[in-house]
Amino acid sequence: MIKSGxxxxxxxxxxQGVTEVFxxxxxxxLPAYDxxxxxxxxxxxxxxxxxxxxxxxxxxxASGRVGVAVATSGPGATNMVTGIATAxxxxxxxxxxxxxxxxxxxxxxxxxxTDITGVTLPITKHNYLVTRCDEVARTIxxxxxxxxxxxxxxxxxxxxxxxxQSTCEFDGKPIKPQLPGYRPDLSPTSEEYKQALELIxxxxxxxxxAGHGIILSGAMQEVRTLAERANIPVGxxxxxxxxxxxSHPLSLGMMGMHGEAWLNTTIQEADLLIxxxxxxxxxxxxxxxxxxxxxxxxxxxxDRAEINKNVKVDVPLVGDLRAVLRELLPHxxxxxxxxxxxxIDRMKGETAVRDIQNLPDSGxxxxxxVINDIWRETRGTETIVVTDVGQHQMWEAQYYKHEEPRTLIxxxxxxxxxxxxxxxxxxxVARPNAExxxxxxxxxxxxxxxxxxxxxxxxLKIHIAIINNGYLGMVRxxxxxxxxxxxxxxxxxxxxxxxxxxxxxxxxCAVTQRTEVVPAVKAARQHNxxxxxxxxxxxxxxxxxxxxxxxxxxxxxxxxxxIVETAADA
Amino acid sequence: xxxxxxxxxxNKPGVLARVATLFRRRAFNIDSLTVGRTEKxxxxxxxxxxxxxxxxxxxxxxxxxKLVNVLxxxxxxxxxxxxxxxxxxxxxxxxxxxxxxFKLAEVFNARVEDVAPESVTxxxxxxxxxxxxxxxxxRPYGVLEMVRTGVVAVRRGSKSSxxxxxxxxxxxxxxxxxxxxxxxYSV
Numbered sequence: 193m194i195k196s197g198x199x200x201x202x203x204x205x206x207x208q209g210v211t212e213v214f215x216x217x218x219x220x221x222l223p224a225y226d227x228x229x230x231x232x233x234x235x236x237x238x239x240x241x242x243x244x245x246x247x248x249x250x251x252x253x254a255s256g257r258v259g260v261a262v263a264t265s266g267p268g269a270t271n272m273v274t275g276i277a278t279a280x281x282x283x284x285x286x287x288x289x290x291x292x293x294x295x296x297x298x299x300x301x302x303x304x305x306t307d308i309t310g311v312t313l314p315i316t317k318h319n320y321l322v323t324r325c326d327e328v329a330r331t332i333x334x335x336x337x338x339x340x341x342x343x344x345x346x347x348x349x350x351x352x353x354x355x356x357q358s359t360c361e362f363d364g365k366p367i368k369p370q371l372p373g374y375r376p377d378l379s380p381t382s383e384e385y386k387q388a389l390e391l392i393x394x395x396x397x398x399x400x401x402a403g404h405g406i407i408l409s410g411a412m413q414e415v416r417t418l419a420e421r422a423n424i425p426v427g428x429x430x431x432x433x434x435x436x437x438x439s440h441p442l443s444l445g446m447m448g449m450h451g452e453a454w455l456n457t458t459i460q461e462a463d464l465l466i467x468x469x470x471x472x473x474x475x476x477x478x479x480x481x482x483x484x485x486x487x488x489x490x491x492x493x494x495d496r497a498e499i500n501k502n503v504k505v506d507v508p509l510v511g512d513l514r515a516v517l518r519e520l521l522p523h524x525x526x527x528x529x530x531x532x533x534x535x536i537d538r539m540k541g542e543t544a545v546r547d548i549q550n551l552p553d554s555g556x557x558x559x560x561x562v563i564n565d566i567w568r569e570t571r572g573t574e575t576i577v578v579t580d581v582g583q584h585q586m587w588e589a590q591y592y593k594h595e596e597p598r599t600l601i602x603x604x605x606x607x608x609x610x611x612x613x614x615x616x617x618x619x620x621v622a623r624p625n626a627e628x629x630x631x632x633x634x635x636x637x638x639x640x641x642x643x644x645x646x647x648x649x650x651x652l653k654i655h656i657a658i659i660n661n662g663y664l665g666m667v668r669x670x671x672x673x674x675x676x677x678x679x680x681x682x683x684x685x686x687x688x689x690x691x692x693x694x695x696x697x698x699x700x701c702a703v704t705q706r707t708e709v710v711p712a713v714k715a716a717r718q719h720n721x722x723x724x725x726x727x728x729x730x731x732x733x734x735x736x737x738x739x740x741x742x743x744x745x746x747x748x749x750x751x752x753x754x755i756v757e758t759a760a761d762a
Numbered sequence: 763x764x765x766x767x768x769x770x771x772x773n774k775p776g777v778l779a780r781v782a783t784l785f786r787r788r789a790f791n792i793d794s795l796t797v798g799r800t801e802k803x804x805x806x807x808x809x810x811x812x813x814x815x816x817x818x819x820x821x822x823x824x825x826x827x828k829l830v831n832v833l834x835x836x837x838x839x840x841x842x843x844x845x846x847x848x849x850x851x852x853x854x855x856x857x858x859x860x861x862x863x864f865k866l867a868e869v870f871n872a873r874v875e876d877v878a879p880e881s882v883t884x885x886x887x888x889x890x891x892x893x894x895x896x897x898x899x900x901r902p903y904g905v906l907e908m909v910r911t912g913v914v915a916v917r918r919g920s921k922s923s924x925x926x927x928x929x930x931x932x933x934x935x936x937x938x939x940x941x942x943x944x945x946x947y948s949v
């Protein structure tokens with residue numbers, strides 16, 4: 193059958209199982225939008241193309257399926273850059289489709305022309321420029337395959353206007369990707385397996401470093417078996433949260449810059465690190481020179497370019513985590529490490545006394561209270577928390593206990609403010625039955641709050657908890673600790689968030705007392721529609737513990753005990 | 763130390779930019795890069811020389827493999843190989859000096875490609891250090907202009923870095939281009 197490139201595009205997306213796309217129309221992508229009438233795909237109109245990419249990202253992270261964002265050429269395409277870079281650093285499978293000026297105009301600085309394949313070269317896993325309608329089908333098939341296989345990542349497909357408009361023969365049969373140079377499936381040698389097992393069996397003080405790769409690979413059960421059989425405690429990276437149940441006796445919580453003190457100490461004192469699908473990011477290691485000085489390291493990782501990048505490892509196991517563990521587990525011996533685990537438990541006990549949760553109500557509302565209360569109210573239900581970036585993100589990681597994978601969606605690697613609201617929309621679209629909470633700072637919220645309109649337009653029931661401290665809190669904290677409390681450009685003049693929400697027809701209220709938190713959360717959950725809660729929290733609270741940038745992982749700044757109410761009181 | 767890579771890539775628009783961007787992005791400094799056709803029209807071959815230590819060299823190889831259009835990578839730094847650079851050197855010569863320059867060219871097995879009243883252009887092919895030495899002895903006469911291609915390399919013996927290019931799909935995408943057993947994948 194003769195079809196236009198635009199028709200072929202939507203048909204191929206349907207073949208890939210796409211049911212929703214997030215997009216914004218414009219001149220160079222108009223033929224594709226016109227052809228939407230032939231498709232069953234639901235197009236969600238966003239308010240800014242950055243939002244479309246974060247939604248596709250949130251969709252992918254919530255579901256494991258590829259998220260799709262659509263934009264026009266020029267500014268439409270460049271607005272996607274932040275979202276693409278976010279997906280790249282967090283290995284999130286998204287496909288971005290952009291319109292491009294007619295192929296004959298390429299290079300002429302035509303209206304709304306940007307070399308978007310050039311711009312996104314270093315921030316995509318791969319990208320394509322399609323100039324002919326008969327290339328559309330194969331490209332879409334390859335784009336989805338590349339985005340979702342191996343270490344997932346964003347793929348951009350730039351399609352010229354004439355490629356969308358012109359017609360060619362299309363039989364509707366799925367086209368296989370032709371990628372002779374692409375090899376997403378490597379596996380370790382038997383010698384490497386042997387060495388890894390030997391290290392595990394000989395270790396006295398091992399710890400598992402559990403990362404995002406576990407969730408991407410679907411290796412939760414295998415990791416649990418590994419930990420339980422060999423009795424190895426498990427620390428998690430920010431993006432790893434949910435890969436191992438927080439309530440499990442072997443779980444040590446989050447590691448790194450704002451990780452749990454006992455876990456950071458455990459890593460520093462360990463004699464073996466078993467890194468599973470994580471990449472030794474600087475936020476996780478602190479100073480590399482003093483990182484886990486006595487530990488041998490096993491690194492299970494699908495991307496071999498990560499091996500020895502930051503931390504020199506003794507045994508690399510390059511391959512899909514689930515496949516590697518399945519190979520390893522039958523040879524793994526039952527082991528007892530009671531002493532090591534008891535030692536870590538003692539450290540946990542010492543730290544708990546500093547926990548803000550265990551302090552009497554002083555009338556101050558702390559972000560930690562809010563997040564912990566949201567967790568208490570939603571525990572046991574299918575709830576996805578989507579956070580923004582900053583202090584509230586770290587408090588979420590510390591005080592919301594994630595039991596299941598894909599229940600925390602957060603921008604880790606790129607640390608993209610403005611991520612939360614659009615990503616939550618994507619997550620809700622992907623999993624309409626899940627309860628979705630946005631935990632966002634007053635700063636980040638204002639970066640992408642235009643997407644409130646998208647949320648209302650799509651009639652999505654999402655709960656938004658603004659952790660409003662009137663500051664760009666994390667930056668303020670750095671200014672407090674390292675810049676002599678010079679709060680330059682961090683105090684925020686905020687709009688009335690409640691009135692703002694009402695303007696969009698969103699139910700809203702402000703919460704200022706600790707006693708009001710639970711009733712507000714309960715009311716929000718019962719309300720039939722989206723709710724925005726403006727939690728006006730302690731302005732100058734800081735996230736503890738904190739490993740200052742460049743310091744060793746054990747050199748943590750701890751929460752002063754007894755607690756100092758605010759920095760100003762100190 | 764200088765590492766020499768033989769890299770086979772798909773002959774498609776923009777592939778050179780992808781390779782170049784990788785080196786810029788990861789802050790590896792390219793010493794020389796050559797690219798040209800191979801015996802297969804759909805495949806181009808690059809020779810890339812990079813200053814890198816052992817760990818960096820392995821990471822460069824792994825990062826090159828991550829590029830979807832890269833078919834095969836081999837670090838031939840420690841392999842017996844023929845490495846050749848080509849230079850064309852335009853030397854200022856007076857009437858009297860011309861014969862001396864001809865003699866020097868002869869000693870280096872270089873060819874005189876052009877003779878003009880006040881200059882001579884010499885073409886030389888060889889290992890980089892041989893060209894460096896010719897350049898050294900020509901300098902006193904006055905080098906007006908010089909161009910070098912950068913190194914191209916091929917392994918000695920019957921063992922080749924050649925790549926097979928089938929059409930790969932899905933799970934067997936790993937098959938084509940997979941090099942000999944002695945190239946370690948897991949670093």
